Amino acid sequence: MSFFTRKEKAKDHALLQPIQITLDQLVHEIEFALLQEVFDPPRLLVEKIDGPSGAPSSYMVCDIHQVVYMLAQAVLRVGGKLDSPSAPIVRIQLHKTSLQFEQADAIDGSTPPSMRFQAIAFVIGQSTLAAKDLPLVKTLYHDFMHVIDPQEKKEMPPSIDLQQDTISSMVRAHYGYIYITYPVDGTEKAVLLVLPTDVTAIRDKMTVKLPLDCLSAEAPVTPEEQADSMMVLMQFHDYVCKSSHGSDPIDIGAISGLLLLLRQHFGFKRHASSQLFYVRAVGIAELVLEWVFHSPKVVYAALLYELVRHTCLPLSYIKEHYNLGVYAFVLNVIGVDKRQDLDHPSLLYVQNRLKEAIKEEHVQLSVLFIKLAERLYDLRHAAGYAYLPEVAHMARETLAIDVPIAHTYLDPAIGAALEEAAKAALALCKSKAKEQDN
Known part of the structure; x- marks a missing residue:
């Protein structure tokens, strides 16, 4: 029995190779990836939204292969099943938002220090969807990992969607957030992906740095x-x-x-x-x-x-x-x-x-x-x-x-x-x- 090796064969979901890419270039990469997947892929309608926090960044630092894969698959899952004689149109809205993480150190009852990082929210939905049917983008996303309630866990069916598990795995590897809305027939109609503008900023802060120097001596x-x-x-x-x-x-x-x-x-x-x-x-x-x-x-x-x-x-x-x-x-x-x-x-x-x-x-x-x-x-x-x-x-x-x-x-x-x-x-x-x- 092994408690720590269930993801050992999926190193590419954990070990990132981040480089910088502009959002325009990222869209081109997604379109190319779609062409490799289907003969007549969905057409993309990209909108950069000026929200309360301003406009989204013009670039990202991420693992390009993983991000292109997850975004392309999200587009196909949203638009690939539409009954239409021509290629469907999928809208991608880009919003500026933030991710916030807290260091879990509540031993003395004090408020744990938090770290905020700039992020981009990708709202991917069918072009025919009304605005009210799209996922609402928040200005701030807190660390969303929590223990599943035992009763809720019993009620959840086992996942058989390996592709969705893979996408979710890549999102988590980027310290991001994913939310999917489903209509009555079970087909995805919109996907919200929140990814950091610079994944290396979070990774380095989270996994290497020791900000609580007051707890340590430098002898x-x-x-x-x-x-x-x-x-x-x-x-x-x-x-x-x-x-x-x-x-x-x-x-x-x-x-x-x-x-x-x-x-x-x-x-x-x-x-x-x-x-x-x-x-x-x-x-x-x-x-x-x-x-x-x-x-x-x-x-x-x-x-x-x-x-x-x-x-x-x-x-x-x-x-x-x-x-x-x-x-x-x-x-x-x-x-x-x-x-x-x-x-x-x-x-x-x-x-x-x-x-x-x-x-x-x-x-x-x-x-x-x-x-x-x-x-x-x-x-x-x-x-x-x-x-x-x-x-x-x-x-x-x-x-x-x-x-x-x-x-x-x-x-x-x-x-x-x-x-x-x-x-x-x-x-x-x-x-x-x-x-x-x-």
């Missing part, structure tokens, strides 16, 4: 520490191999890929605890693995959560490339606004049946494991923090909230470990405070 990394950190990664890899459970084995290839992803995206950035970010992420995942040894999804989610929280890796990236269950775990972990939110009402279901709930992959239980592992790791590395009040606050919060929750729902040993680490951190704070006074 240099010695060659010895580099070697030690690599040893930590290798030891974790070996530990995972030995810990894999036969009934639900951990995908070792997926773990190797995740470790490489951590190393590439975090670089030598440090957490506020002075630990290298990727060393810290592995340490947290190791605690999760000790507690939930036969639930691979929780281990994967623990590693991905750290990337989402600290590198702005978008949730859309996780949903596109990884198992939907893993995506749901990550989304629910970053959705915790306050420590009190960890005591979720659904956890009453897991009392006195912890092992069974782990096997059932109870979402809120997985959230609890990851968040408590993160807190335990940070408390055990309290000596590395430069700002002692933060450590004292974490320790008191742990004693007041985390320890009782752990004793109520999890193994008492986890609660005991948290209590011991919190008390040790408070003692450290008092000791350092006395040293500063002297």
